[in-house]
Amino acid sequence: MKMSWERFQIALFEKAPEAVLTHLLIVVITVALAILISVPLGVLLTRPRYRKFGVVALNILNILNAIPGMAVIALALPILGLGIKPAVVALLFQSLLPIVRNTIAGLLEVSADVKEAAAGMGMNQRQILLEVEMPLAMPIILSGIRTSTVYVVSVGTLAALIGAGGLGNMIIGGLALFMPEYLIVGAGLGAIMSIFFDRALSYLEYKITPPGVRAN
Amino acid sequence: MDINLVDFFQRNTRTIMEYTENHFTLVLSAVVISLLIWVPIGLLLTKSDKWAARIMALANTIFCIPSLSLFAIMVTIPALGLGRKSALLALVLYAMMPLIRNVYDGVKNVDRNVIEAAKGMGMSSGRIMREIQLPLGLPVIFAGFRITVVMTTGIAAIATYIGERNLGRFIQEGLVRSNTSMIIMGALIISVIAIALDTILGGIEKLVIPKGLRARR
Numbered sequence: 001m002k003m004s005w006e007r008f009q010i011a012l013f014e015k016a017p018e019a020v021l022t023h024l025l026i027v028v029i030t031v032a033l034a035i036l037i038s039v040p041l042g043v044l045l046t047r048p049r050y051r052k053f054g055v056v057a058l059n060i061l062n063i064l065n066a067i068p069g070m071a072v073i074a075l076a077l078p079i080l081g082l083g084i085k086p087a088v089v090a091l092l093f094q095s096l097l098p099i100v101r102n103t104i105a106g107l108l109e110v111s112a113d114v115k116e117a118a119a120g121m122g123m124n125q126r127q128i129l130l131e132v133e134m135p136l137a138m139p140i141i142l143s144g145i146r147t148s149t150v151y152v153v154s155v156g157t158l159a160a161l162i163g164a165g166g167l168g169n170m171i172i173g174g175l176a177l178f179m180p181e182y183l184i185v186g187a188g189l190g191a192i193m194s195i196f197f198d199r200a201l202s203y204l205e206y207k208i209t210p211p212g213v214r215a216n
Numbered sequence: 217m218d219i220n221l222v223d224f225f226q227r228n229t230r231t232i233m234e235y236t237e238n239h240f241t242l243v244l245s246a247v248v249i250s251l252l253i254w255v256p257i258g259l260l261l262t263k264s265d266k267w268a269a270r271i272m273a274l275a276n277t278i279f280c281i282p283s284l285s286l287f288a289i290m291v292t293i294p295a296l297g298l299g300r301k302s303a304l305l306a307l308v309l310y311a312m313m314p315l316i317r318n319v320y321d322g323v324k325n326v327d328r329n330v331i332e333a334a335k336g337m338g339m340s341s342g343r344i345m346r347e348i349q350l351p352l353g354l355p356v357i358f359a360g361f362r363i364t365v366v367m368t369t370g371i372a373a374i375a376t377y378i379g380e381r382n383l384g385r386f387i388q389e390g391l392v393r394s395n396t397s398m399i400i401m402g403a404l405i406i407s408v409i410a411i412a413l414d415t416i417l418g419g420i421e422k423l424v425i426p427k428g429l430r431a432r433r
Binding site for chain 2: 001002008010042062063066067069070071072075078127142150153155156158161162167168171174175180183184186188190191194195198
């Protein structure tokens with residue numbers, strides 16, 4: 001494979017910007033939907049009334065999580081068709097588990113003493129949840145969101161297979177036509193994007209962890 | 217859309233077997249190589265916190281790289297090119313994170329008091345590692361092995377794009393030819409294998425927990 005500087009420039013300056021934008025769009029929509037579904041679900045499954053469904057729900061999500069990303073994306077095509085929407089739905093499936101699991105883990109880890117103290121101060125259940133439990137569980141929930149985001153960026157490259165575009169387009173195109181310039185630009189930007197999200201979210205995680213909790 | 221899975225299966229049994237075999241030899245070699253490299257390194261890292269942090273950061277970074285990207289990057293390295301060498305290297309690099317982290321966590325999280333007691337009985341550090349830390353850390357280490365196997369099985373399918381003739385090939389070709397039975401068949405076989413491996417290894421994971429630890433859960 002011979003590289004040409006001109007083709008490299010075309011790949012980087014003409015093809016890449018659109019691919020990056022599409023990829024970001026897929027990631028942001030999927031992760032936003034995943035958070036909107038998973039966090040309330042996690043909260044619900046830790047409330048006493050619904051706790052018994054927790055194990056069942058987690059088991060189902062665990063099994064779904066074992067399915068390879070490529071298979072999920074592929075199955076989306078016959079069921080949902082081509083384009084960004086099927087890709088988002090397929091990615092959404094597997095981005096739920098880390099967030100639900102961490103929301104549950106985070107909420108269960110809040111010490112009973114703290115909750116009792118809050119109740120003793122006259123807070124009602126909702127206030128305890130929103131002002132005590134959620135802030136304390138936030139670092140763990142965010143870590144789940146980080147796992148999910150990196151997953152979506154990663155499997156998002158496969159979304160190109162069902163016509164959603166994004167960085168995967170450049171990689172698959174590059175492989176099909178033996179153009180290493182496209183491979184390097186597409187693969188490199190994909191790697192940079194997911195490492196960037198990982199770092200940015202772990203920084204946020206560090207920032208919102210109260211100093212007292214950080215020590216242990 | 218014309219979907220006939222049974223018919224597809226009957227007509228393509230030989231191809232399915234061939235792809236499955238290729239898939240498994242790739243996964244097996246990747247997992248064996250990963251175990252041989254990463255488990256000893258994980259054990260070594262328990263001796264130095266500084267290096268553990270560095271290597272773990274590296275492993276995390278590699279783990280973040282999209283699999284299609286990593287395969288593609290491997291292909292551009294002249295010594296590797298298309299085919300099994302690139303696929304193996306990428307899979308082994310992915311296995312680094314779950315294996316090293318679980319080996320490290322498993323060994324490190326063994327109760328300090330137990331290790332103190334062993335030292336008090338006059339055990340050498342090598343013997344403590346072999347007879348105390350490894351057996352007690354085994355459940356966590358095995359969990360890492362399980363994640364590695366299931367993950368490798370899934371990612372290996374993507375290696376079809378760099379010339380591996382494995383189960384991912386059905387999805388790849390099915391998509392190109394818009395052959396729905398082929399896509400569904402490919403996706404189903406991979407999913408069933410992944411879920412089966414996960415379930416079986418999950419069952420074994422419960423068995424390898426030492427009796428003393430089991431009671432506490």
